[in-house]
Structure formats: structure tokens, C-alpha cells
Amino acid sequence: MTNSDINRLKDKAFHIFGIFCTFIGLVVLAIFLFDIVVEGVGRINWDFLTSLPSRRASRAGILTAWVGTLWILVLTTLIAFPLGVSAGVYLEEYAKKSRINNFLEINIANLAGVPSIIYGLLGLEIFVRQMRLGGSLLAGALTLSLLILPIIIVTTREAIKAVPRSIRDGSYALGASKWQTVWNQVLPASFGGILTGIILALSRAVGEAAPLIVIGALAYVPFTPSSPLDEFTVLPIQIFNWTSRPQEEFLTNAAAAIIILLIITFMLNGIAVYLRNRQQKKIKW
Amino acid sequence: MGKKTKLEAIDLDAYYGDFHALKSINIAMEEKAVTAFIGPSGCGKSTFLRTFNRMNDYIEGFRTEGQILIDNKDIYQKDVRVDELRKNVGMVFQKPNPFPKSIYENVVYGLKIQGVKKKSVLEEAAETSLRRAALWDEVKDKLHKSALALSGGQQQRLCIARALAISPSVLLMDEPASALDPISTAKVEELIYELKNDYTIVIVTHNMQQAGRVSDYTAFFYMGELVEFNKTKTMFTSPKDERTQNYITGRFG
């Protein structure tokens, strides 16, 4: 074999290795989903969805968990959405190139890299102890809001950046003020992108267990919360709890709850991807 | 000239940071006439145009010295409100920039942000402006369709209608036909000719023929200086400055 033959062979080999690597992750994912579905789908029925937790695996349900997850989803949206979008608008539309704004940007990038469990410690001290909210839904939602704030800010900025300068010029030239321009032109034009970012951030929040465990969300809550100040559990914590038990039946429960959690996560991501594609199709500047 | 002066610059200098973009410009432009600004890219003509509605205010590091007068009032005084100024000085941009909204919403945007809410007033203004911009017949049946669906030429006339809707007395046009095909360009030029009966128009253009066709006066800019300003006919037939002559005969640009 000549040198160039060997090179070509190596090239071919790497090509195959590339395909292998690309698919190994996907294959593992497929095996995993298959395994979960096989183990858990038989357990999902009306009783499972509408029963309170129980010490007996066969009687335990996820009512409090999914209701808690829903509460957290809504409260987190209410807190993080206005805050994150406002901050994104400020940084993209108002902030001038100054040292303090430069610092703001670095700081946000840093926050995005702080482990979620650290946010849990922050929430524990500030919301649970200092503000005396206890292990309540509100404390959990506030903690998760801080966690996803950097994501929302970054995606809001991206979406706003995509609105062309000419739209702003057109608005200013008609005598519109800065805020009128932002409110009437920039935000509507970037809304699809902002929404996509928020939904992706929420799908992250829905799957979080660690920070909520740290602030004291409990695995066993024998009632569904009726106000933001009630104690709560969420699906990931319920799954964690069941996974850590030795009995096989609880693992089945965990698998069933995972199916529900994955449905919620994939649905949120699906909506986000759909919105992004629609946005890209709709507006060609 | 005899006619009233509408727009005026007195010893105007402008800077982008350290860059000296406009160098002591003095000019007086007549009311209800079309003045064309010509000159090679980067000569400052667009920058100068944008000082008349202070569109440069948002650019970091931009500052001016000297005076810009509209109806004998210095618009860079502290007490001048930029939003009021821009209601009086409409602007049309190089590339058509309709808002991603309906045709109707585009035209009435300026009035709406002024707080006009009455539907009858808005609708009437929309129709009047679209008629003035010679677009009404083409769009009257699809006022509530997206403006982005219009052709480039239609979009640019929509932008003109949008500017007219707030009843300005001055129209600034920054190469309004440079992104359009010849037929659309002809329509826009025709429109400019119509509009000068009621508006003072300043148009920046790269296109020498266009300047010749639509303008009464022409100003030639070069490297931030106003080299020559005269009646268009005079300028094109007997330019005084050598640089003007080189430019209009196409030796650089």
C-alpha cells in the first residue's frame, strides 16, 4: 500500500467512527426512552395521576407532584418573564458602552454558569429564612426565577438584536420616543424569539430538583397546594424520592413519573422549536 | 431667489468621536423646493441630512457645533423636543423599512403614538396620505394585510405615506430609490415632483441623472465639505469647482 492509500483508509475509518459517535448518543437515548416506557407506561392510569403520595407503592400517585410542578411553572413565569425581558431590553436598547454595563454583561454570563444547587443555597438563606417564606411554592418559584433569569436575558437580547436598525429608525423618524419605539416596534417584532427563549428556560426550570431540595421542598406532601405560600413537591423531587428507595415497585412508579415529566419537557421544547421555525419563516427582513 | 428660506445650516461642524464628518457647512434651502445632496460615499451628505431631524442623536460619540435652523429656529437648542421636531420633519430611508404590521397600522403609527385614538380621524388620515403617496388605488382593498407583502416600490411609497400622515412640512429622503427597480424609481421620482408643491424636500442621491430630474437645487459634498451649492441646471451645465466637475462627469465616485 502506498502512503496515500493508507491516508485514504484512515480517512474512511474516521468517517465511520464519526457516524458511530454521532449515533451512539442517540442510540443510548433511544434505549433509555424505550426502557423507561417499558417499565413505566403500564403504571400510568387515572388513579396514578389523581392519587396522593403513599407509603405503599401501588397506591401512590403523582397528583401533588404535577400540581406542584404546574404551580411552579406559572409562578416562575410570572416572576422571571417581566424581570428578564426588562433587563434584556435595558441592556440591548438603553445601555451605553460604559464600564458598569460591561460589568453587567460579564456578571450575567457568570450567573449563567453558577450551578443550580448554589441558587438553592441563595434561596434557602434569602427567601426561606430572611423573608420567612419557608419551603413554600413562592420561595421555590423565586429561586428558580433567579436561576433562569440569565437565560431569559440572553435570549431576549438575541431576539431584540435581530430586529433591524431600520425599523427603529423608521419609528424614531415619525417622532416616536425610545420607549414608544421599543414597545410598539421592537418588542412585537422580537416577541417570537423572546417567547422561544422563555419557554426553553421554563423547560429547564421544570426539570430542576436540586435547588428545590435545598430550599426544603418535601417529597411527601399529603395535599395539593392552594396558595403560593403552601408547601409543595414537584415531579423531579418525587422521581428522586422514588428512585432512592430500594423496592422495585417504587422504581416502576419513578419510571411512570419520568414519562409524565418528559412529556411536559418535550412539549415545552416542541412549542419553542415550532415558534422559532414559524418566526424564521414569517419575517424575512 | 426671493422665496422664503426653510432650512439653514450656519457654520455646522459634526464629529463621530474623533472623526470630523462635516466641516463648517453653510447653506440655506428654499421653502417648497427640492434640494439634492450629491457626492461620493462617505462625503457626509447623509450625515448632514440626518442633522435636520436629529437622527444622529442616538449614535454614540456624535456631536455637532454650529447651528441648524428650521423656520429660523435652532433645532439643537436644549428646549427643542425631538419628538415635536420629527413631527415636522418627515424622513424616508434608503431601504424601504415598513414595520412588520399591516399597511394601515404603518400609516397611522405616527398619529397613534401622538395619542390620536379616534378611528374616523385615523382612517381619513390613512386614506389621504396613501392617496398623496399615489398608493391608495393599489392597496385600498388590502389595508389590513401585512405591509411586508408589498413590492419594494410599493413599500417605499408606503413609507412616504407614513411620513406624510403626520403632516410634516419638510421631507428628508436618504437615497429613497437606490434599492428600487427602474419603474418603481420613476414612480417615486414622479411623486417627489408632485409633493414639492406642499413640502420642502431634501433628497440624498448617488444618481446624478436623478438629481437632475427631480431637484431644483443641488449641493455637492466632498470629504465633509460643501463644495458647491447652486440651481441644479447651473450646477450641471457650468460647475464652478473642479471637484464638482470631475464628479458629475463621472471621473470619481
Next chain:
Amino acid sequence: MRASEKIIEGLLWLSAVITILITIGIIWVLLSESIGFFQVVPLSEFLTEKEWTPLFADKKFGIMPLVAGTLLTTGVAIAVALPIGLTIAIYLNEYAHDRMRLVVKPLLEVLATIPTVVYGFFALTVVTPFLQTIIPSLAGFNALSAGIVMGIMIIPMISSLSEDAISSVPRSLREAAYGMGSTRLQTSFGVMVPAASSGIVVSVILAISRAVGETMIVAIAAGQQPRLTLNPLVPIETITTYIVQVSLGDVPRGSLEYKTIFAAGITLFVFTFALNNLSFWIKKKYQEKYD
């Protein structure tokens, strides 16, 4: 009207400034609680003691076992994710067709959207039993399977960031390599990867930072036994798992045990903070180089 503009700008500014308050809050909380801890346990003991047993009668406060556990799972994860992720990046850039790329990339992103508690379940109930058939001595809780699964989770992070880095290498460079008769493999490893190296390094650093802070996978599958070892086959405990373990129990506020989670937290924060800023620094240098 001008007043309302100012008020709105002020409110928007306030929202942006809240992000600084969050950082201050994090540092303040971690410091104020762990200062109490370090008054009782000297920093030297914290850093050099080889055992971590705050919840036992014989209390020892050496962070090293937790750090070792964290580094062990992280090491396994990177050992899995780096070769696979980088190969995917090269494959998608130099070998794959556009159609393939369009299908594969979003599918890989799915890996990053799955909640970590779900990965933990997978590690414990699928990967560990599977590995035990190959390595019979593998314990039920171990760093190996938690690390492997964590590695799978961060594959898309490395592959997409590295792909961005590789595809931003100027075309001319690649064409020059092909022009000299290089194969795709030679072009990739001889030209593209070295040229994109800082971007690839950034992706790895961010992946390490992510793995260090990962909680639920290790809390479920790696065990809760702090031990100073590099053996991936036995149960260990990471910094994050320890915080979860204490949070699940009933530790009274103000007690030394309670303060240990903040001491552990500040250790974790210092690690990730350093890694993140290292990556920003490299990224900035790298951008300057190409501009």
C-alpha cells in the same frame, strides 16, 4: 411624557441591576454562613484533613474527599464527552451532508433538555446493572456509571460549541489544506482543530464547569460515601451530593452541620467561578486574534 420615559428607563435599569444583586447575594450568603464554619474549623484543617464526617459523632472536616469525588465523576464525564463530542463536531463539519446535519443536531440537543433526575434514574437502573455484567466488582453506587451518563448529557455541549469554533475557522485555511491534497482527516486534525483549539478548549472548560456543578445524577447514582479515592468502581460523594444529603435531613439552622453546606457551597462556587472566567478570558483572547 418625558418623566414617564425616565421612569420606565429607571425600572428597566433596575431589572438589569438585580442581576448584580443576585451575585452579591450569592457571595454574601456563602461567605456569611461559612465564616461561622471557619471560625470553628480552621481553613488548614478544611483543606488538608483527609476525612469528611460532619454528620457522625467523630466529626472530621476535610473537604478533600468531596473534591476528589467531584473530580472523579467529572473526569469520567469528560473522558466520555470530549472524544465523542469532538468527533461529532468534526464529522458534522467535514464529512456529513447538510441534510444529515439538519436532522442530527436537533436530535443531539434533545440530550441536553432531559432533566438530570431522569439521567440519574438511567444511571442507577440501566447503566450500573449493565456495567456490573462486565465488571462484577462494580458497586451499586459508583462514580463510573454516574460519570458516563453525565458525559452523555454534556456531549451536545461540547459538540455544538466545538462545531461553532471549527466552522468559524476561515474557509481559506481549509481550502488551502485541501488544495495541497490533504484528506478530510488530515485537514481536520492538521488544520481545523489546531486553528479552532481555543474555541474547543472553551467548550471543554464549560463542560467541566457544568459537570462539577451537576447534582442529581451523582446524588442518585454515585453514592453518599465521602472517600478520598480515584477508584471509579466504589461509592463516593461529590460536593453537590453532600449539600443534597444535608438538605434532605433535619439539620437545625445555625448548627455547625448546617454551616457545612455553605462551606461546601463556597468551595463549589470557587471552582465553577474560576472555570467560567477562564473560559471568558480564553474566548476574549481568541476573538481578538481573529478580528
